[in-house]
Amino acid sequence: MSHTAHIPSHRKPRRSGSKMAFRAGVAGGVFSTLAVAGAAAPANAETVTETTLEMPTLGSLDADLASAVSASAEATQQEALDQSLAAQEDAALKKAAAQAKKAKAEADRKAEAEKAEKARAEAQERASRSESRTQLSAKSSSGSSDAVSGRSSGETTQVATGSAAAIVAFARAQIGDAYVMGGTGPNSWDCSGLVQAAYRQAGIDLPRISGDQSSRGTSVSLSNLQPGDILYWGSRSGSYHVAIYVGGGKYVGAQNPSTGVVERSLDWDTPSGAVRIL
Structure with missing residues (x-):
């Protein structure tokens, strides 16, 4: 018998059910996930702790990018809407000013027409009265020889x-x-x-x-x-x-x-x- 036959071994028992798994994922060269896990061992075996390192996923970045794009699109749309409203207001003001100018011109034209018509009527009245006076004077003169x-x-x-x-x-x-x-x-x-x-x-x-x-x-x-x-x-x-x-x-x-x-x-x-x- 060997002289070492009764000396207990100081080495740990071999793991009969140990398992190590490596998980690596590379997405676009940015994200990776590595997980190492130990499988269940016999009662006298040591427990292997599982450690997980998590990093941002591609899905969350896509969501942030989509949100930023959406916000930018909304801002651009709002700016375009504001510019459109400003243009409409400016056009409305110009149209109102043009209408007011046209109305004033029409009122002035009517006033001038009424003034001219009044002047013509007064001239006709004066001419009529002058004619009547002339006729009366002539009639009176023609009958001046009558004493009746x-x-x-x-x-x-x-x-x-x-x-x-x-x-x-x-x-x-x-x-x-x-x-x-x-x-x-x-x-x-x-x-x-x-x-x-x-x-x-x-x-x-x-x-x-x-x-x-x-x-x-x-x-x-x-x-x-x-x-x-x-x-x-x-x-x-x-x-x-x-x-x-x-x-x-x-x-x-x-x-x-x-x-x-x-x-x-x-x-x-x-x-x-x-x-x-x-």
């Missing part, structure tokens, strides 16, 4: 003859015109301006002021008036108002701003006196 009775406002009245006919016709043609202090026509008068213009139709020049007008000619009583006589209010040399007697107990005068040129009865505002120029 006529009717005025339904009453029998004296009819002006000669120069008086022209004076009366002109005065009556201004009825309805406005009263304006200092007015001498053709569409607005004051009292002495109307009297002066009426007498000019008969070729007679009178002073401009009422006091001077009533100082001319000869005094006549209110009961002996003739068409064409000048009526005055106040004293003869200091009258403050004048008018023209047109016959039938009536006169025509530029009274005041509220009435304008009117024909009134002597009873409506009895004058202080009268003078005869003709």
Whole structure:
């Protein structure tokens, strides 16, 4: 027998079921996983611990990359949307400005057209009135040789003859015109301006002021008036108002701003006196 037959061996028993496994995975040269595991051994065998080293997988990187791409795409889309909205707003503003400009131009055009139409209407009215005055004057002059009775406002009245006919016709043609202090026509008068213009139709020049007008000619009583006589209010040399007697107990005068040129009865505002120029 060998001298070592009874000496126990100090070497560990051989593993009858040990197993070592190596797992290696390479994905794109970036990821690898190595696992070493020990299989189960007999009761008296040592236990081999399994160790696993984990690294990021390809799937997680793909997800992060996809998320970044998606975010970039959303940002680009949002920027494009903002630019589109800004362009639409700018276009809307330009369109509104153009429409406003067009509307203003149209309003200005209409205003100018209305103004021109009004001016034409006024010109036609003045021409019509001038024609009427001319016809009245001619008619009065043609009948100046007649000394007959006529009717005025339904009453029998004296009819002006000669120069008086022209004076009366002109005065009556201004009825309805406005009263304006200092007015001498053709569409607005004051009292002495109307009297002066009426007498000019008969070729007679009178002073401009009422006091001077009533100082001319000869005094006549209110009961002996003739068409064409000048009526005055106040004293003869200091009258403050004048008018023209047109016959039938009536006169025509530029009274005041509220009435304008009117024909009134002597009873409506009895004058202080009268003078005869003709």
